[in-house]
Amino acid sequence: MDHYVLKHTTYDSPALSPGKLAYLSSGLDAVQGWLVPSTALYLAGLEQAQRGAVPGGLCEIGVHRGKSFLAMAIDAPAGDPAVAIDVFDLQHLNEDGTSSKALDDFRDNLRAWSLDDRVEIVQGSSLELEADGFLEAGPRFRLFSVDGGHGADYVLNDLRIAEATLAPGGVVAADDVFNIHWLGVCTGVFRYFHSGGTLVPFALIPNKLLLTDAASVDANRDRMRELFAAGLTKTDVPMLDGVIDVYGDVPWELVDDAGSPASLQRPDDSVDAVRAELTGAQLELARLRTRLREVQDDKRTLQRRVRRLREAAPPPAPAEPASGGLRRKARALLRGAR
Numbered sequence: 001m002d003h004y005v006l007k008h009t010t011y012d013s014p015a016l017s018p019g020k021l022a023y024l025s026s027g028l029d030a031v032q033g034w035l036v037p038s039t040a041l042y043l044a045g046l047e048q049a050q051r052g053a054v055p056g057g058l059c060e061i062g063v064h065r066g067k068s069f070l071a072m073a074i075d076a077p078a079g080d081p082a083v084a085i086d087v088f089d090l091q092h093l094n095e096d097g098t099s100s101k102a103l104d105d106f107r108d109n110l111r112a113w114s115l116d117d118r119v120e121i122v123q124g125s126s127l128e129l130e131a132d133g134f135l136e137a138g139p140r141f142r143l144f145s146v147d148g149g150h151g152a153d154y155v156l157n158d159l160r161i162a163e164a165t166l167a168p169g170g171v172v173a174a175d176d177v178f179n180i181h182w183l184g185v186c187t188g189v190f191r192y193f194h195s196g197g198t199l200v201p202f203a204l205i206p207n208k209l210l211l212t213d214a215a216s217v218d219a220n221r222d223r224m225r226e227l228f229a230a231g232l233t234k235t236d237v238p239m240l241d242g243v244i245d246v247y248g249d250v251p252w253e254l255v256d257d258a259g260s261p262a263s264l265q266r267p268d269d270s271v272d273a274v275r276a277e278l279t280g281a282q283l284e285l286a287r288l289r290t291r292l293r294e295v296q297d298d299k300r301t302l303q304r305r306v307r308r309l310r311e312a313a314p315p316p317a318p319a320e321p322a323s324g325g326l327r328r329k330a331r332a333l334l335r336g337a338r
């Protein structure tokens with residue numbers, strides 16, 4: 001059975017590097033794209049925590065103007081490869097109609113965050129990557145976002161590319177797996193698993209399923225729990241042959257390395273903001289319900305114990321009848337008292 005997690009009532013992020021904090025608190029809105037704000041934080045925090053622990057760089061298929069790419073790449077070590085793959089201005093190759101000519105805007109966004117000289121941009125369909133030799137350099141990415149074509153063939157192809165190039169211990173973030181408007185994604189994921197895909201899901205963040213290699217599930221689950229305990233809404237939810245943790249879009253407060261606070265940026269009058277508040281309130285309610293259940297359980301246990309003790313106690317000894325001599329003395333005393 002999956003469990004609600006009920007420990008937290010505040011939503012502090014892990015300590016973020018200055019660039020990540022700036023992007024998440026004041027840069028997100030300026031980049032048009034598709035990304036739940038909490039998910040930007042989950043990707044950013046995970047990228048940061050992987051450094052030194054998991055070798056390799058960053059890659060995304062389906063970049064658009066870079067909203068999720070920037071969350072991953074800002075402040076990442078300069079020596080780590082960062083590869084951005086999209087059909088970009090070749091939109092006739094995009095069957096979903098999810099972008100318009102976005103390459104110039106993406107380049108501007110990279111420049112704004114001082115990333116323009118270190119990101120490798122690949123303009124073309126991900127279906128051509130294997131033929132173009134992309135797999136030949138082997139496993140080399142620690143964080144790989146799969147957010148390209150949402151049809152089943154693209155998703156299957158992109159997950160296989162991600163699996164083949166993922167460094168041991170790395171994480172693949174697969175977009176829209178459970179989105180009812182993009183069922184091609186779900187079909188592509190089914191096909192991936194039915195055809196021998198080896199990645200294993202270990203967490204669900206808003207709109208993205210996180211997967212890793214089988215040997216690294218526990219390490220990645222622990223890392224996410226340590227980073228984002230306040231965002232955990234459920235743990236150990238059965239999925240395929242294993243279990244996953246679920247993280248919500250909650251009202252995160254950001255902190256930087258020095259502990260200074262900032263708010264996660266959400267679009268003005270954003271539905272996301274209301275949704276995050278609602279999730280926070282629902283979690284709080286679940287916490288209180290669980291606490292109430294615990295108190296009621298404690299009460300029942302105590303009542304049972306009292307009953308058992310009462311039953312086990314020896315019956316009270318009958319009062320000794322007063323002897324005749326005592327009765328006479330008592331009467332004499334009473335007479336004297338009158």
Ligand SMILES: C[S@@+](CC[C@H](N)C(=O)[O-])C[C@H]1O[C@@H](n2cnc3c(N)ncnc32)[C@H](O)[C@@H]1O
Pocket residue numbers: 032033034035061062063064065066067068069085086087088093094095096098099124125126127147148149150154
């Ligand atoms: C949902 S958008 C990506 C959103 C982006 N990650 C963000 O943070 O805003 C999907 C992207 O996939 C790209 N795309 C579609 N088909 C593709 C393909 N065959 N190969 C590579 N990219 C593709 C589209 O051009 C579009 O930019």
